[in-house]
Amino acid sequence: MSATRPPFLYPPGSPLMHPPLALEQARLYGFWVAGDLAALQASVDRTLNACSRGQLHFTVLTHYVLLSFAEIRHAHSAYPMDVVKGWGTEIDIVTWVMVGCSKPGDPWPTFYAYPLHIWVDDCMALVNGRELYGYPKYECLYAMPARNEPPATFRLAAKGFQPYAPETELAMHPLLDLDATVGVKDEPTKDVLAWREGLIACMHETPGFWDTHPAWRKKFDEWFDFFPGVEQLFLKQFPDGDGHRAVYQAIVAAPAKIKAIHGLSLLSGRYDLRLHPLDSFPLQRTLGWQLGVQPAHCGFCIEFDFEVQAAVELVDNSRIDGDAR
Secondary structure (H helix, E strand, C coil): CHHHCCCCCCCCCCCCCCCCEEEEEEEEEEEEEECCHHHHHHHHHHHHHHHHCCCCEEEECCCEEEEEEEEEEEEEECCHHHHCCCCEEEEEEEEEEEEEEECCCCCCCEEEEEEEEEEECCHHHHHHHHHHCCCCEEEEEEECCCCCCCCCEEEEEEEECCCCCCCCCCEEEEEEEEEECCCCEEEEECCHHHHHHHHHHHHHHCCCCCCCCCCHHHHHHHHHCCCCCCEEEEEEEEECCCCCCEEEEEEEEEEEEEEEEEEEEEEECCEEEEECCCCCCCHHHHCCCCCEEEEEEEEEEEEEEEEECCCEEEEECCCCCCCCC
């Protein structure tokens, strides 16, 4: 199929980069927040399973969603033509849904981290992420701790409509507040294996964390042993001129490869997440989070360099038979 496609036409001075993308001096905080399994599976059915049309089936593994806040101080393309262009910084705030991908006849699924929602502070990061991989990136304002500050306060405001109404003007609205409450300790370690084992133990000690087939859990833990260097999964699509059809629609996967780890810690204690209503991003429906306050579990931090490599198509749904309008 790829041999029949025309070459992509890069205009002079195009800001669009080729993969792999090198993301260096990254500092990522993560927290697990309980959603609703039915809501999450419905979101995956509307996106990944609708695109795969039975070639693959995607199952949500846990109703806990990983919320991450990442500061990347040095982002650039490692492609020879693009590495000479320069570099930038970016903030990425993501809700990751853990999914298993099953193929007919295969006894074991392949595991992926699926970014159902993502917000960024930089237009270049938005353009490259959407066009290269299909990251569903949107513009945001944010607050997160500086590198020398305790990990106590995180904020996300997103540009959208609240409420949906003909008279509503597009604007920034608060969406997420995450705050340390009592007993929070930042516990650094240099032992990567112990850090991952501690994180996995905390996840599975969290009430009801594991929702799917019991036999899959051991395989999932083995996959998570490489976290955060895991396979990411995307629905990549572009609409036609009237917005009803996709001129390109595919499920693609791209590995995140760890290049170096500079710091690790587990955040013990209690964090609370407050979800605000925002009609453009109804996380209470897509994730099953509660409007208002709910606990966030198993906090952690990692400082590292990593690389997102070229995406590989798992399903190309760009051409279908008949009229599905």
